[in-house]
Amino acid sequence: MSLNGWLQIAVTLALVLAVTLPLGRYMAVLFTGGRTVLHPLLGPVERGFYRVAGVNPQAEQGWASYALAMLTFSGAGLAALYAILRLQGVLPFNPAGLPGVAPDLAFNTAASFLTNTNWQAYFGEVTLSPFSQMAGLAVQNFLSAATGIALAMAVTRAFARSAGSLGNFWVDLTRATLYLLLPLSIVVALAYVALGVPQSFATLDVTTLEGTQQVVPLGPLASQEAIKQLGTNGGGYFNANAAHPFENPSALSNIHAIWAMLVISAALPITFGRMVGSERQGWALLSVMAVLLIGGVALVYWAETAGNPLITALGVDPSMGNMEGKEVRFGQAMTALFVAVTTGLSCGAVNAMHDSLTPLGGLVPLLLMQLGEVLPGGVGSGLYGMLVFSVLAVFVAGLMVGRTPEFLGKKIEAREIRLAVLAVLILPLVILGFTAVSAMLPAALASLNNAGPHGLSELLYAYSSAAGNNGSAFAGLNANTPWFNTTLGIAMMLGRFAYVLPVLAMAGSLAAKPRAAASAGTFPTTSLLFVGLLVGVILILGGLQFFPALALGPIVEHVLMHAATTF
Amino acid sequence: MSSPALFDRAILTAAARDSVRKLDPRSLMRNPVIFVTEVGAALTTFLWLRAPDAFSGQIAAWLWFTVLFATFAEAVAEGRGKAQAASLRQARSDVQAKLLLHPDTNDGLYEKVNAQTLAPGDVVLVETGDVIPLDGEIIAGVASINEAAITGESAPVIREAGGDRSAVTGGTTVLSDAIHVRITVAPGETFIDRMIALVEGAERQKTPNELALSVLLSGMTLIFLIAVVTLWGLAGYSGTQVSVVVLVALLVTLIPTTIGGLLSAIGIAGMDRLIRFNVIATSGRAVEAAGDVDTLLLDKTGTITFGNRMATEFLPMAGVSAAELASASLLASMGDETPEGRSIVALARSDFGLEDQPMIGAVLVPFAAQTRLSGIDVAGRKIRKGAVDSVLRFAGASASPEFRQAVDRVARSGGTPLAVADGARLLGVIHLKDVIKPGIRDRFAALRAMGIRTVMVTGDNPVTAAAIASEAGVDDFLAEATPEDKLAYIRREQVGGRLIAMCGDGTNDAPALAQADVGVAMQTGTQAAREAGNMVDLDSSPTKLIEIVEIGKQLLMTRGSLTTFSIANDVAKYFAILPALFVTTYPQMQALNLMGLSSPQSAILSAVIFNALIIVALIPLALRGVPYRRVGAAALLRRNLTVYGLGGLVLPFIGIKVIDLGLAALHLA
DSSP states (O other), X not given: OOHHHHHHHHHXXXXXXXXXXXXXXXXXXXXXXXXXXXXXXXXXXXXXXXXXXXXXXXXXXXXXHHHHHHHHHHHHHHHHHHHHHHTGGGXXXXXXXXXXXXXXXXXXXXXXXXXXXXXXXXXXXXXXXXXXXXIIIIHHHHHHHHHHHHHHHXXXXXHHOSSSOOOOHHHHHHHIIIIIIHHHHHHHHHHHHHTTOOOEEEEEEEEOTTSOEEEEEEESHHHHHHHHHHTTOOOOSSTTGGGSTTTSOXXXXXXXXXXXXXXXXXXXXXXXXXXHTOHHHHHHHHHHHHHHHHHHHHHHHHHHHHOOHHHHHTTOOGGGOOOTTOOTTTHHHHHHHHHHHHHHTTOOOOSSOGGGSOHHXXXXXXXXXXXXXXXXXXXXXXXXXXXXXXXXXXXXXXXXXXXXXXXXXXXXXXXXXXXXXXXXXXXXXXXXXXXXXXHHOHHHHTTBSSOHHHHHHHHHHHHHHHHTTOOOOOOSBOOOSHHHHHHHXXXXXXXXXXXXXHHHHHHHXXXXXXXXXXXXXXXXXXXXXXXXXXXXXXXXXXXXXGHHHHIIIIIHHHHHHHTTOOO | OOOOOTTOHHHHHHHHHHHHHTTOHHHHTTSHHHHHHHHHHHHHHHHHHHSOOHHHHHHHHHHHHHHHHHXXXXXXXXXXXXXXXXXXXXXXXXXXXXXXXXXXXXXXOEEEEEGGGOOTTOEEEEOTTOBOOSOEEEEEOEEEEEOHXXXXXXXXXXXXXXXXXXXXXXXXEEEESOEEEEEOSOTTOSHHHHHHHHHHTTTOOOOHHHHHHHHHHHHHHHHHHHHHHHHHHHHHHTTOOOOHHHHHHHHHHHSOHHHHHHHXXXXXXXXXXXXXXXXXXXXXXXXXXXXXXXEXXXXXXXXXXXXXXXXXXXXXXXXXXXXXXXXXXXXXXXXXXXXXXXXXXXXXXXXXXXXXXXXXXOEEEEEETTTTEEEEEETTXXXXXXXXXXXXXXXXXXXXXXXXXXXXXXXXXXXXXXXXEETTEEEEEEEEEEEXXXXXXXXXXXXXXXXXEEEEEOSSOHHHHHHHHHHHTOSEEETTOOHHHHHHHHHHHHHTTOOEEEEEOSGGGHHXXXXXXXXXXXXXXXXXXXXXXXEEETTOOTTHHHHHHHHHHHHHHHHHHHHHHHHHHHHHHHHHHHHHHHTTTOGGGGGGOTTOOSOHHXXXXXXHHHHHXXXXXXXXXXXXXXXXXXXXXXXXXXXXXXXXXXXHHHHHHHHHHHHHHHHHHHTOO
């Protein structure tokens, strides 16, 4: 680790922090029905949408109809995307004449983009036509992100109101896309272009180092990258993702990529704070995310620069640390930051080979995903995940001040706890369940590149990534098999919908409750103490159940590495 | 009510017996955490029987102990209530009632019947020495009654027909006189019956917060069940054959057995603390609500001030010395036996050292409500003191501006002015005021720090009320308060999202008592009031509201602290068991053996033993409750989080290590 490296990390995070407040406030205005600077321009467009779709923007929805609208919309999205992928061969814009996608892979890919996971069991450049990429995947890149934000706003309103309703899904979806994701991705895409990312359908004829001729297709990269990062989607145009020189050409574009994936998720807690009438509450939640995320960055950075004694023993200069699978143009510090951010968020874009991280360096992305993608989590999903943890933390510790627990004046009672527990149960069930079954299934084990603890980490990583809707891959696992395509697809769907439905129901129950007045006897939820408490609860309630699995994977691999055992 | 010591030998013996009876899985099902433990214990016992070895045998034994300790905790908590119920039951022994045959005619004819055959509406005659058969209302007569059976207070109380003192309780004894009582409840539903049911826990249902906590604990049990079951598959992949006994041991140590085992004991003990405090809550919900109270509606008289106004100052007119006024006041109050009169005598004696003077031929004029005067005729002087207008009339004088100023000054400060005259000469004014109880101001400040507002309710006019309110340091006051005002005030506060506690005794308090989140009815109050409230104070002391709130908070704090402790314990248990599980496959796992436990078997056994013993160790805390401090929520949280959160993280590391050393020394593992 070096001071220079930490400075790079600090500068990147400071750039995010600089827009957190204005963006958070902008979204608060947007989602409480206020007028933004973009309204003169986009207002008529928005109203046009409602007229065409027959939506009454004034109509409020309870949790059940909000959930139904979301499920209907997602179901239609799944069907449309599945159809596009299966029918790829007969659809236009298919210059390479690629055939339709196999059923299991089509299901996996559709589920993946629908749930904001962007797990890619295929090689983008050789499996999908530009039409599939743009009309299929890119559309869901916008809509799955907008859906996440809408859901987060619905849950936020549960704490901000006492009316029982959670807003209107169609309005939230439209506003998130129109006023937030579209304008931001235009800005970010232009910045990408300025930083040298191609935005072109041309092809390049190049002479390779070996002297052969190669045709390199470009593509609408800058625009695809913009929404991939902003919407914490993470599905790359190329298989190498953000390590590919076209997607992420320089150290500067790397900073830009990290900034773009963090910016909305970091601002959403502030939006939450504004909407519940306590910006301090927003900062407290953001602090929890920051503390754990920076802890993760530090561990990756330390583990990677400490390197691998086995490689050092082969005569490799240890001063660079473990550079296997990393890009020299990014360096250790900014790779560590990218690794932690992309998994702390449910983005899943990668600028390095996670499979090549040292065991402890690889433990961090695993754990960050298993904690439920709340640090700061995917756009929207991170916020509502963090609110579930807040409810649990307040419930466990709130009693210690001698009052029945309440969060922001809303009493936390049996119904809320039942639903919150139901939600947090999903991740261990899906991650550990599928991993354990796969670990005993010969057909599944055949996909592993490595034996021993590293092989287990590869399995664990795949299901953690899917259930957490992250989408990054440890790689080293051939996931394009019917078993993995199907189970990972199911894991993604459960990780998104089986998680959010109880959360919405909890929100509905909270929204109907009166808000109790705060006093000196009220459990403080904006103090430093609360930040520490929430960190503890996330680690213990969210992470402890994965400890045995992690011990058998990366932790034992770490101790074995120092004992010079490899697999 | 008398109450047994925290650990009474008889209670412990009975509890030990009960704890075995409670192992019945059908009743344990109500407590999922302990139920899972029992299933684990049964499973390991079965495996041990099939292939006996010392290790499995010890694990199985300690798992059974874990379950037993949990049922024992509950049995001890219940046992304390049962002992109290037994003493209450003696008061309910079958009594003969004198059922009046013609209650309308007053002919006094009665028939002796068993009390159990009475029905509501029957009228019975209760005479000196009789036990009142069932709860009822006096419709004729007045009697002094010994209510020691329910209050533990042997001083008799007066009950009479009409008004707010007409309710009588079955099981209490009439000491003198005779009364006609109209029965208001059916046999088996009397106040004492309900008390017995409450303290015995027969009617005990999980309170809302307890229910929510059980849900969380069940959820955590499920999560760890998933972790342990899947571990079997993951371990298989890693080439480790983990025995079922060890997996069960891991599961039981990870699930929150500590709080799961103590949860119901904590709830019962909370009710018990209230009962020992002579307050009966009709539901556990009310005790929880007490902890949440934001606003206390306190009656001025008896809670904030002493019941009576007292003389505090003599204000002589020009030309009259203070000593002269004091002396005249003393003389004029000789015939005044009211507390106010006595306080004037006391003040004159203490401030001016006046002694009783021999008063030969003096004629006392006693205080009378009609004249509102008292006085003395001695040696040709006619000295009077009393209400200002009465004294002015007696003296036949008009008030001088100086006199009027003195009267106004007293009135403005919230006091009551009394005038003193010697014949036609006005001597001065006595300042009577409500005396705030010592220490009450600090108490209110502490309540404010806890986030609780205090509101004084008084029939005084707003000027007087404001003066007393500012002196006592309450946050708000309700002057010239009618029962309707109280009800309206409570509703207003509740709309603002606050929980209100109040106490009352009259029938006209009933609506407000019912509306309040915590309504404490006085035992001396009317039947209507007692039914409207959700608590009854057997001592009829309005000050108790403050302690009731603290008992509620203590219950919730104990629950929260032990939950936090239980969850924090898991970290150390992982570090004990996980390396032990896999050290044979991966010898390097020894690096995770932070505690340096002697062998894998000893590590697992130590964690299981610690997990069982910690339940027993915490029973006293569960029963006594985590001490409540009158500080704000932030300070409380900091303290409890340090003690129970951080303590819960660190303590098991030490405990498991100590047990491991013991096991190694005894060659048990």
